[in-house]
Amino acid sequence: MSERKKKEGKKVSRRDFIKKSAAGLAGAGLATLSMDSLFQWNPALAAEVKAPTFKLEKNPVVKVLRWSGFVKSDEQIWNANTKKWEKETGGKVVTEYLSWEDVRSKAAMEASVGAGHDIVLGWYDDPHLYPDKLLDVSDVATYLGKKYGGWYPVCEMYGKLYGTDKWIALPIGSAGICINYRVSWVKEAGYEKLPSDIEGFIKCCKKLKAKGHPTGFALGHAVGDGNTWTHWWLWSFGGKAVEKDGKTIAINSKETLQALDAAKELYETMIPGVASWLDPHNNKAFLSGQISVTSNGNSIFYASRKKFPEINKDLMTMNFPVGPVGHPAELSMISQAFIFKHTPVPNAAKHYLTFMFEKAQYGKWESETWGYITQTLKDYYNLPAWKKDPRITPYRDCVKRMLWNGYAGPLGPASAAAMSEYVIVDMFADVCVGGKSPKAAAAAAERKLKKFYR
Amino acid sequence: MPQKQREKFFRFYLPLFLFLVFLLFPFYWMFATTFKSDVELYNLKLNPFLIHTWSLANLKHLFFETRFLRWLYNTFFVAITSTVISLSASLLAAYGIQRIRFKGSNLMGIGIFFCYLVPPTILFIPLATMIFKLHLWDSLWALSLIYPTFLIPFCTWLLMGYFNSIPKELEECAMMDGASRMWIFWRVIIPLSLPGILSAGIFAFTLSWNEYLYALTFISSSLKKTVSVGLVTELVRGDVYHWGPLMAGALFGSVPVALVYSFFVEYYVAGITGALKE
Incomplete structure (x- = not known):
């Protein structure tokens, strides 16, 4: 298939998405359901999905800015997963936790200055305020989407640069309401x-x-x-x-x-x-x-x-x-992970985010936060964590039911x-x-x- | 009660008492919240002004589960260094503008004051660029060097007013005795300006102590946070506010400032009002 045809193929998929989103004006619920069927998760296929390879920089230090855990276990599991990545790769991660309202201003300042953290876990439209400052993460997003049953339509809206197929952020989870x-x-x-x-x-x-x-x-x-x-x-x-x-x-x-x-x-x-x-x-x-x-x-x-x-x-x-x-x-609050172009360790940053999204890490994170983080990848809908208590089960539907x-x-x-x-x-x-x-x-x-x- | 005493009670003691209640109530509220348990805080049937069951859990949380003591040290370091830097620069600037009277000195005085009026929200992006270029990101020295940008204009302006109240004749006498400008500045002006310097210092110390925006922007690691940022970023978690430890932190965080004021209150008042008259 020629490059052009390949691109056109992608465009059709995007149009399809936009069409479904537009249909949301009259019936977003139905649109969401039909989008679900487009991304039916197949475990056999998922196992075959090959992870993108990122050649890590020498002794990489990844600086992460993220919001303070709403619940205590959030930070504990996030840090434990991070340590696991450090152990596996030999890299180092320095995580700064800020109150969630302050992440926005600090990230905007760093985008403007062109220095500071490598990865930010921001909120809502943050990546769309300075898309030209962000690294293209389409490779990671495509891989994760294929492996874990696809992204919810609203996540594609949040993660992709408007009107394109380029992912500028990875919706990492929603603080569902x-x-x-x-x-x-x-x-x-x-x-x-x-x-x-x-x-x-x-x-x-x-x-x-x-x-x-x-x-x-x-x-x-x-x-x-x-x-x-x-x-x-x-x-x-x-x-x-x-x-x-x-x-x-x-x-x-x-x-x-x-x-x-x-x-x-x-x-x-x-x-x-x-x-x-x-x-x-x-x-x-x-x-x-x-x-x-x-x-x-x-x-x-x-x-x-x-x-x-x-x-x-x-x-x-x-x-x-x-x-x-x-x-x-x-509307639920959604957090997105994005990587600044000014990072000296783009490969390590992508590798780290991919690692944090993998089931072994993400599943544990979701489970131990008792449903505070609603999944953005469809496969995680069926994690046992959501059945721990009937009071947390409704939270797993927040991303599925939300608009942007x-x-x-x-x-x-x-x-x-x-x-x-x-x-x-x-x-x-x-x-x-x-x-x-x-x-x-x-x-x-x-x-x-x-x-x-x- | 005799008429005179009654008058004094209504004119002096009663307003003073009401003023004290108004002034000290926030401190009492911080104190009371510090020693209440979460269950008591959320029990609205109890009188909120009283502590029904004393608890040290909030203090334990503050001192053993956060880096509060480290934040206190950091805040002291930044407040003291930035105050010293600011006072040193401001003394020279204020003396130069007020006494040497070079061409444009008045304009410069006004210009310095206008610098104080520029809001930090406008300045923090260009300042951030400088901090990154100087490799001072996430360093306490970033704050020690940034705070003087708003402290120097303020202190200079305050000291200019104070120098104005020192009779020129004192300097002229010293000059006739053969003293140099620097000797006069060091031996005559500084000792006479001590109340003014202290009051500018207290202001500078307090402003540095309470500063939030720059400390939030230029500091990243928990070990280097100041009290104002540390408390908010580590004890406010989304929509969950840890009120007990927060109030304990606010209480202990305000003690040093209160001590500074209480030790130097006389100098401070003299500095504000101008102690020397011709």
């Missing part, structure tokens, strides 16, 4: 479990509030919790910030207005003070028994296991309810700016807490988005 609730209180409200549709969900929350068990969702500038639940809510009603072209602002729509009206209803079931909530507040409110329902990663489950056993016994988790669009449309930040537009500086300026969160807060009408709030969000998407 699910609904956390108190079983006994939901039963007290007359339900066996929380409804899985938004309409029923609101009704149940109202009953919970009437029984003296308010809910709590962050409406402050909570990087994780605030952004994830408001995007889910917006998308579930069919609203979106921008069209696929990345230019046409689509926020001021009837779907958004419906979402805002419904959010106002939900807000009436919430505990006072959510407008100032940051990421830790819902954890504290849930663990202290103030709220019955919230959205969170598995940190509530993890923290309650030892310190709050009574809460733990009464805790249940589920995926975000589905809204009027009829299919899951969620800035949906339905491309990832890039505009989507990153819209998120860092909390345009969507503020729009919801304006309606729920600020007393603005949905129309005025949507118009204000539209004005802000126009600044970013030019």
Whole structure:
């Protein structure tokens, strides 16, 4: 096959992906399912996949910048896996752990200066802010995809340079977000479990509030919790910030207005003070028994296991309810590993990342973090770790059910700016807490988005 | 209570008491949180202002499970070195601008002050380039050399004001006795400016102690972190805040600054108000 034909072959696959993603406007859930079938994992085939060979530099020292482990075991297993790599290769890895909100600014500075760490585990759109500074990792991504059943479609969106087949980052995992609730209180409200549709969900929350068990969702500038639940809510009603072209602002729509009206209803079931909530507040409110329902990663489950056993016994988790669009449309935080071009050890960096993604390492990492890291490669869906406790099982579906930040537009500086300026969160807060009408709030969000998407 | 005493109570002691409560409450909150267990912290039925069951678990976490003592040492090192560097440069700059009165000295004084107004968020990228080129990345000396970029303008400006309050006649007398500029600077100006130097030093020390952005940007390894960065990066894990150890760290991290202020409070006040009048 000629090079051109080969490229065309690849293009068809990409078009197929984009087509499926576009179909997500009408039925992302279905699109996701059909994408699954494209990447059916075959263990026999996987065993045959040959790993790319990277000739390691002499005595390589790989400097890694990553976020502090949300749960203690994350760093322990990551470090143990790293030591294993050091032992096998004779290389050395220096890992810097930073609070997750600070990784972004430090990585951006290093990209700008052209020096610093070799590998960064960043968030969301980070690699799309400075794609020209990043090493092409298509070889690693292709190998991993072939070996482990393929990447989820949303991961291809995050990992590839928009409109190309070039991988600039490897989505390493998602800090998945699910609904956390108190079983006994939901039963007290007359339900066996929380409804899985938004309409029923609101009704149940109202009953919970009437029984003296308010809910709590962050409406402050909570990087994780605030952004994830408001995007889910917006998308579930069919609203979106921008069209696929990345230019046409689509926020001021009837779907958004419906979402805002419904959010106002939900807000009436919430505990006072959510407008100032940051990421830790819902954890504290849930663990202290103030709220019955919230959205969170598995940190509530993890923290309650030892310190709050009574809460733990009464805790249940589920995926975000589905809204009027009829299919899951969620946002979870996703972390991506990327390698800077300024690295003096590109081969060692690629080798290290490949090693960390292999089942022996990745499986252990996922297992010991009790579901904090949701897999990005489909094969890992069936890891035994997900069956350790029914409360962590829903987290394995987070990546499968999620859309990307800035949906339905491309990832890039505009989507990153819209998120860092909390345009969507503020729009919801304006309606729920600020007393603005949905129309005025949507118009204000539209004005802000126009600044970013030019 | 006699009328005079009552008046004094309402005009002096009561406002003073309220002011003290306002001022010391954050410290009390840090203290109380330090000695509470997690279960007590999350139990909202208990009075949050009281400690019901004393616990040393947070101190154990802070001192034995993090590198807090090392961070304290690092912070001391950076604060002291950057203060010394800044004061040395600022004394010479302020004296030159204020006393030698060369052409453009006023403009230079204003220019130096404007340097102080440039936010670090704008400066940290060009500074990062310099730090990388000097091979000072992940070194405490990076901070010791970077902090003077905002300390020198501030200290110079403060000392210029103080030098202005020292009568010129003192220098003129010394000159008539045959003293050189440097001799006058060293033997006349420095001793007379001690309150001003101390107050500039205290400011410089405090600003260095609390600095966050540069310390976050230029330091990578845990062993070289300062208190402000170490606490946040290692005790805040995603949406899980280890409040107990965090408050313990904040409490012990603020003690050195409080001690510095309490030892030099008289000089500090004199330095701010200007001790010498013609």
